Amino acid sequence: LAKTTQPISMDSYEGQEVNITCSHNNIATNDYITWYQQFPSQGPRFIIQGYKTKVTNEVASLFIPADRKSSTLSLPRVSLSDTAVYYCLVAPTDSWGKFQFGAGTQVVVTP
Amino acid sequence: DAGVTQSPTHLIKTRGQQVTLRCSPKSGHDTVSWYQQALGQGPQFIFQYYEEEERQRGNFPDRFSGHQYPNYSSELNVNALLLGDSALYLCASSLAGAGLTDTQYFGPGTRLTVL
Numbered sequence: 001l002a003k004t005t006q007p008i009s010m011d012s013y014e015g016q017e018v019n020i021t022c023s024h025n026n027i028a029t030n031d032y033i034t035w036y037q038q039f040p041s042q043g044p045r046f047i048i049q050g051y052k053t054k055v056t057n058e059v060a061s062l063f064i065p066a067d068r069k070s071s072t073l074s075l076p077r078v079s080l081s082d083t084a085v086y087y088c089l090v091a092p093t094d095s096w097g098k099f100q101f102g103a104g105t106q107v108v109v110t111p
Numbered sequence: 112d113a114g115v116t117q118s119p120t121h122l123i124k125t126r127g128q129q130v131t132l133r134c135s136p137k138s139g140h141d142t143v144s145w146y147q148q149a150l151g152q153g154p155q156f157i158f159q160y161y162e163e164e165e166r167q168r169g170n171f172p173d174r175f176s177g178h179q180y181p182n183y184s185s186e187l188n189v190n191a192l193l194l195g196d197s198a199l200y201l202c203a204s205s206l207a208g209a210g211l212t213d214t215q216y217f218g219p220g221t222r223l224t225v226l
Contacts, residue, residue: 034214043115043201043217044154087153098144098167099215101153 002027002090009106018075020105022088025069033064033071036087038104044087048073075107083109113138115204115218123224124192132187132221136204142166143185144215145177146201154201160185161207189223197225 005023012018024033032051036044048055048062050071055062061074075082085104116135124130136143142161146154156169160179179185183204189196199222203215 041199041220041222043203043220045217046214049214098156098159098169099154100156101146103151104153 002031003100004088004090004102006086006088006102006105008103009108011108011110012078014079014109014111015077018078018082018107018109020073020075020086020088020107021070022073023070024088024090027068027090028092030092031068031090032092033062033068034089034091034099035060035062035073036089036101038085038087044101047086078107078109080109080111083107115202115216117200117202117218117221119221120219121222121224123226125226126192126194128192128225129188129190130192130223132189132200132202132223134185134187134202134204134218136183136185136202137216140204140206140216141183142205142207143179143183144203144205145185145187146203146217147171147196148199148201148220150198157187192225194225197223199223 002024034049035047037047038044048060050062052064063072087101087104089099115137118133144159145157148154157171158168159166163179174190176188199220201220202218205215
C-alpha cells in the first residue's frame with residue numbers, strides 16, 4: 001500500500017476555502033485516492049474519490065496532477081461543522097477495502 | 112435504510128478477559144471490515160470478512176478473531192485483553208461487487224476500555 005503524507009493540522013476561519021494536500025510519491029498505476037472525514041467518537045465518512053484530474057461532488061473537490069504523486073482536497077466555504085480529521089488514503093483497485101489510514105489532518109474552523 | 116450499526120457503544124473490561132463486539136452492515140452490503148483506532152491515531156485494519164470467511168488480515172495477533180454470519184453481520188473477538196487493546200473499534204461495510212471504488216461505510220464504533 002502506498003504511503004501518504006499530510007499536514008498534521010490546519011486552521012481556518014468560517015467561509016474560507018481549505019485545501020489539504022496529500023503526498024503519495026510511490027502511488028501505483030492501479031491505485032485510487034480516497035478522502036475520509038472523521039468527527040470525534042464517530043466512524044470515518046467517505047468524502048470523495050478519484051483517479052486523475054479533477055473530481056467534484058456536493059461536498060468537496062479533489063485535484064490530482066498528471067503525475068498523481070500528490071492530491072489536494074478542497075473544501076469550499078468551510079463552516080464550524082467542518083472541524084474534523086481528514087484522511088487521505090491510497091489503495092489499489094484490488095485492495096478489497098484493506099485501507100491504510102495515516103494520522104490524518106486535523107482541521108479546526110473558527111468563527 | 113439503516114447504516115452500519117455496532118454494539119455495544121461502550122465496554123469496560125479488565126486485563127485477561129475476553130470481549131465480543133458486534134456489527135450489522137449497511138443494507139445490501141456483504142463485506143465487513145474491522146479497524147482498531149487508538150486515541151489520536153488513524154484506524155488500523157484488523158481483518159475483513161466476505162462470504163463468512165476471513166479474506167484479508169492486517170498486522171494483528173491471533174488474539175483477534177472474527178466471524179461473519181449468513182446475514183452478513185459480523186463479530187470481532189479479542190482474547191486475553193491487554194491494556195493496549197483500549198481503543199475505538201470500527202466496523203465498515205462494503206459491497207464486494209462494487210467494482211474499483213469499493214467505498215466503505217463505517218459504523219459509529221465501540222469504545223473498549225481495558226483496566
